[in-house]
Each structure stands twice: as C-alpha cells, then as structure tokens.
Amino acid sequence: MKKSFILLLSLGIFFQLLGADSKNITTQEFPQSEIKKQKMQIVSMVAQELSKNLPQKIDNYTSLVSVTNDGATLVYTFEINSGAKSDEAIIKEDHSRMKRVVTQGVCKTSYRFLEAGIDIRYIYRSALTQRELFVFDITQSECKRTQ
Secondary structure: OHHHHHHHHHHHHHHHHHHHHHHHOOOOOOOHHHHHHHHHHHHHHHHHHHHOOOOEEOOOOEEEEEEEEEOOEEEEEEEEOOOOOOHHHHHHHHHHHHHHHHHHHHHHHOHHHHHOOOEEEEEEEEOOOOOEEEEEEEOHHHHHHHO
8 A cells, every 4th residue: 555655646746747847848830941941842852753754745735844843833844736726726725624624633633732832833835836825823722712
C-alpha cells in the first residue's frame, strides 16, 4: 500500500511537471518567406523531373514540349498541330471548350499541388507559327468556382 501511494504520488508530480513545462512552450509559425522559398524549390524540382521525357505526344494534335516554373507556378507548354485550321479559328472556336476541359482535368489530377498553394499554368501555342493560342491559369480558388 505504501509503495502504491509513493508510485501514485510520483506519477502525480511527474504529470504536474510535464504540464508545467508544456505551458512554457511557445509555438511559432514557419515564416511565409521560407514557405514561399520551399514552394519555389519544389516546383523547380518537379519541372526538372517532368522535363526529362519531353517532348511527349499527348494526342494526334497536341504535344507537351516543356515544363518550367515561374516562381511557385508550374508552367506546362503545349504545341497544337492544327493542320489547315488557322490560329484565329482555333482561338475563336476552341477557347471556352479547352478552358473548361483543362481546368476540370487539372483540378482533378493536381489538387495536391493546388492545395499546397502551387498554381498551374497551361500554355498552348501553334506548332506551325509558334503563336500563343491559349493561356489557362489554374488555382485552388479557380477549381472551387468550377465545381
């Protein structure tokens, strides 16, 4: 009985000390500048890794030609081989459909990047003229709007 009392008393003192120490502990947030720097490093590493296998044919008309980073934005550049269709016709006829499809796809496949505050940009240009046809910037808030 005496041993049980001493054990309980010792445990009580231990937990009081543990509680007293935890009250003195302060927490600090990771500085935003460091978080931003880490995001940029991650995006740069992802871009380098994805670029190793480029260019890559996506379908009969589209090839992924580069993956780079612009700060904490992952930038995919595609070329569209439109055949006889003019750049103006592609821009006029395909912009809204492409934006909807690309945004939905990115929101599904890259949600972890977006949740981490890493934005994604898709650039489409003409394979023939090198003219920029579309630029789609996709953010986490953009995905929330389209759901």
